[in-house]
Amino acid sequence: MSAPVVELVGLTRTFPGPPPVHALDGVDLVVRAGEYVSVVGPSGSGKSTLLHVLGLLDRPTGGDYLLDGVPTSTTSERHRARLRGGRIGFVFQQFHLLPHRSVLENVLLATLYSGVPRAERVDRARAALERVGLGHRVDAGPTTLSGGERQRVAVARAVVTGPSLLLADEPTGNLDSVSSAAVMDLFDELHASGLTLVVITHDPVVSARAQRRVRISDGLLAEL
């Protein structure tokens, strides 16, 4: 059995304010290297909070989160930023590409903060774009791309640094079924090549592609 990439131990995240909201209520989850996990659940169930905690964008209020065996709940913000840059790749529903930069520059952005040697950055970015089938559009502006292509650029940006974990938040939420299928195929390929994926979705078609499915409701996690 491969080593765990993600280890959540009794993780809670409570939002203060009357009344306090327990978005995550003692969640235990282990995601091992190379696993493809989908997290489903109705809106308001704590999906996004889980993603933010997994992505080190949010701190849990209780319990612990070990990323690659490194405890993260109490480390400094700077260290968490370094972990984010080096070990986590994000794919968002909104793509989040910089409109005034070329496709290549958008992918390069992820290499800036993650410590990729300068000499390798462009080659890596080109290879990543090649990997998602956009090797011919490196100099295009994101606004000239279709939604599916944009999401593939975002995937290239997420994997260019060679992360331990790819986190996708409703990756097909803004895409039509054809583009969705292309992105899902891409995820399958990434999974096949050994990448660990956690995909958060409410789309049963998307979640069905995952090897392991987890449901979250009312801040509690259950395997499906």
Next chain:
Amino acid sequence: MRRRAAPVALEDVLELAETDPPPPPRRRRWRGRPWRRGDGFDLRDLLAEGVASVGARPGRLALTMLGTVLGIASLVVTVGLAQTAAGQVGRQFDAVAATQVVVRPGSVLTQSGEERATGRLPWDAEERVERLAGVEDAGALAAVDLGGAPVTAVPVNDPSAPAAVSPPVLAASPGLLDAVRGRVVTGRFFDAGHDARADQVVVLGARAAERLGVGRVDRQPTVFLGEAPYTVIGVVDDVRRRTDLLDAVLVPLGTARADLGLTAPEELQVRIAVGAGPLVARQAPVALDPGSDDAFDVEAPPERSRAREAVQADLNATFLALGAVALLVGGLGIANVTLLSVLERRGEIGLRRAVGATRRQVAGQFLVESVVLGLLGGVVGASLGVLVVVGVSVVQAWTPVLDLPTAFGSALLGGLIGLVAGAYPAVKAATVEPITALRGGV
């Protein structure tokens, strides 16, 4: 399981591009830290990102820079024109004012409000002063009071004639003509001999000659001061100081003393070498009266540099205020646009934070962007300012004067303004929470 410590980079991605499922050990390649000695987000990246962000929108760039460009340009124009103008004024001083010294007997105001002379110019003032270094010519003069007696060319007793105003009579020493830079039109000026012998000769100013109807002096025309006849020996014109000489009848100082009751010279005009002003001003009173050298008022040109500085200070103070206001507006413009761009680029900030940027790196980027904006504005503004200074100088036929530190310094000042203006927006950018930022689009 194999864990590689050495940097593994490009080949990972390239190998992943193969469609075959990789052998199990490959899977480990996604994990760990593939580059131990990689390059972090350093100054080079920071600058590159800042410049790229600024350059991404040329239209906005131009608009944002406008304030700084105008501010820096007006500053450079202000300083440049002030320096140029000071240069011009200085040159005019050189021509006449900077080479002229006037010495008069000192005077004090008594308690009853009368002005009383405290000193007295000696009769040989001209000779005494001419010995000083830096003095080129000197000449004494004094107004002569004829007690209402008319000055005429022909004595005619005509009761019905309207009372004409007589030209004033001035007593002058022989050196005066050169001291006031006059020119003899016809005849000659009187010399030390006329002065010593108290000869009854006069020299007429050009306008006085016209009024008296004296055109030529070869037939020795006579002018009557009251009843006494004086021979006209010359006509002078083109004096640069004491232009009242042109309307006057000039008699030698010795003649005025002997015949017309003059008691002392009233004024000493001295023409000096350029830059000798302070020296002559200090030495002339001693030469005139070693016993009481404080008994004279000396009007001397200030040192050249001091004159320029004084003019420059005046000009600069006024114009600099204008430039400062323009710069303030420029700085506010940058602050405004950068703040706006922070709000607008919340998604980008969130993304950068998500891909590993620290707060400090985000703040640094916005700071660099506004410094680049300011610097660009400064360079463009300074260039524009220099062009305007040169243009105005060409139109006015001046010599453009602008010291280089001012031009380069103001370009840098633009960067400094960008730094100050960008501080608050940068802090704002650093406080953007990635989660909330990522909910909106880029």
